[in-house]
Amino acid sequence: MVRLVQKFGGTSVADIDRIRTAAGRVADAVAAGNEVAVVVSAMAGTTDRLVEWTREIAPVHDAREYDVVVSSGEQATVGLMALALQAAGVDARSWLGWQVPILTDDVHGRARIGEIDPDELLRRMAQGQVPVVAGFQGLSAARRITTLGRGGSDTSAVALAAALGADRCDIFTDVDGIYTTDPRIVAKARKLEKVTFEEMLEMASQGARVLQTRSVELAMNHGVELQVLSSFVDAPGTFVVNEDEDVEQQVVSGIAYTRDEAKITIVGVPDRPGIAAGIFGPLAETSINVDLIVQNVSADGQQTDITFTVAQADYDRALGMIEAARDKIGFSRVEGDPEVVKISVIGIGMRSHAGVAQKMFNALAEKGINIQVISTSEIKVSVLLAEEYTELALRALHTAYGLDDGENA
């Protein structure tokens, strides 16, 4: 007997037929003798519509009421899924966030899960009942409904799996696993059998967008094994595991990219303490997320250049704020380019292998692609390129690292 949490995303419960298909997967897992708990998202498109309605009423609004509105989508799907399971002969009942309860802090719209008391669910699971738990939602100490932010149902599923002491958390979605890179761009992209939490974290935050980043962190911290798989294809997906379980230990397991980056360079910044804080403090205060930051040592000890990236949506606002602070910071000029792509080569094996970055630089140089900015961490190398090179660079790197389908990585 294995204890499983099965999570179905919006496309997997997009209509009644798909809910039936998903229920069939749960029924199979139950018939195989497993204890199963289910977590569901809202039907695809529902949350977008609800969010749009709240914006139509007022662009800025009470996040507590926003949460009441947007959490209604999951309420419909838990009931429908419970009915579909019952119709498939499985004992099931729905659980809303406030019924479990899934306690969270009171940061409405992006709440964090605190405690989940698993006793009642475990008792029922032991009797053969499948709890169908609403993803994305929780309950604050003030007994208001909270939501966890977009993609939050992944986090609900992992948190529930941790609380239940589940052996695995299966994330059913519309892709059949994690790929070495985007298969829409690189035809030879390969589905990974296993990937480590650390790699997955880098991939998720680098734009792979299969799993909410926080859910991966949570799984890593609680040692919850994840599987990402398709609800439409009956085949194993990609397992996200601890480093010590990944026997392959690939040097590079994947190449992620994000086009949603804009680059800003501040030229001639005085090289003295507190300057970086003076630049990035105001950006943070207005909720502009800064991704990559590069500052080189100053050649003359007087002045340096600082380059950073922000989401394209924040580009104009960030530029304006930097310009406005020109006198205070005292730089010579600011340059920007919204048309860049960030490409990252990711692999846990990098830690023990030299030459990974060099291979990247060579591969790009061979194609005549200029690298604008380089940033590295323990398990990834990221570069900023002109956006037009995205496809060319991805294919070249995929081949250079031996990731193409048919080759052994």
Add this chain to the structure above:
Amino acid sequence: MVRLVQKFGGTSVADIDRIRTAAGRVADAVAAGNEVAVVVSAMAGTTDRLVEWTREIAPVHDAREYDVVVSSGEQATVGLMALALQAAGVDARSWLGWQVPILTDDVHGRARIGEIDPDELLRRMAQGQVPVVAGFQGLSAARRITTLGRGGSDTSAVALAAALGADRCDIFTDVDGIYTTDPRIVAKARKLEKVTFEEMLEMASQGARVLQTRSVELAMNHGVELQVLSSFVDAPGTFVVNEDEDVEQQVVSGIAYTRDEAKITIVGVPDRPGIAAGIFGPLAETSINVDLIVQNVSADGQQTDITFTVAQADYDRALGMIEAARDKIGFSRVEGDPEVVKISVIGIGMRSHAGVAQKMFNALAEKGINIQVISTSEIKVSVLLAEEYTELALRALHTAYGLDDGENA
């Protein structure tokens, strides 16, 4: 200062513009110095869609999960209404059934409201906050969501008004009041300024369909004054009041009809004790609602005929059950007609006026309309006619009782 409950039905919150309009009405009432609580239905069409989904999964299903699904519509509208009120400068917050809580029994799908503790809502209303309460839903002792049956938001509003000790409950809908009869059929139909609870009850159950019957009963029992009015027109509607407040005391205040009736006559039934119970018991057990029952005295003391009506949807099933019980009951034959209309003349003044029924019979006779069955109660006279006479009969009766617009009733 007046304490008000304002209830907005599905058509009044059908889209964001209408929610804004409804919020404007609440804001006006607040600005006029009233304490206001709001009850909302789901956006028009939402509940139908949710119900249809549950049926698609399984024609017969767990009513507890049905309630989880269908109650999600009101959850979206309470949040949206609270946001719209805030945008209009009104302090407001949403309340779901389980948050108030609105406690009900556990008859899922058609639960009855038990207790509502008003203290927290009253405290906030005294501070100027408008509670926006989800209609149609409550909480069972087992902490599951319950729903009150179609049209149940009216009942939520009245129950809340009773619990809050409100001076009035305004039911905003897509019609501007209660009419003497259906204005789509009788052009001269007149909006009533006042109608008594008893008359409204007869009208509601006779097919006026403006208010859920149970909400009127509840209002009568708790002395909650109701007003039915349009959310689109800024004008008073119809007040539903206690008999002693209705100074007009019309002999006939309205004429209701329902086409959804089918007539069944059992001919040659032995005239002995227990026969009626033997006929109607099995129908009741299979949830076939019998409306009108007429049994005449038997001419010979041996045999009699019994006529009754059922909803058209139950007609075939009821006929079959009666036929199946032929040997047990021992009647000679059964006749039926699904194409009948029931027309009812309703008025509290009938109690003290003779000749009301006679006027009806004369008016129908003058038009050559044959009366199939007659049934009377204290404040109404109902007749069954062939359905094709519906319009002719309604217009003739409307004129005969002096209800036509421009005349003084």
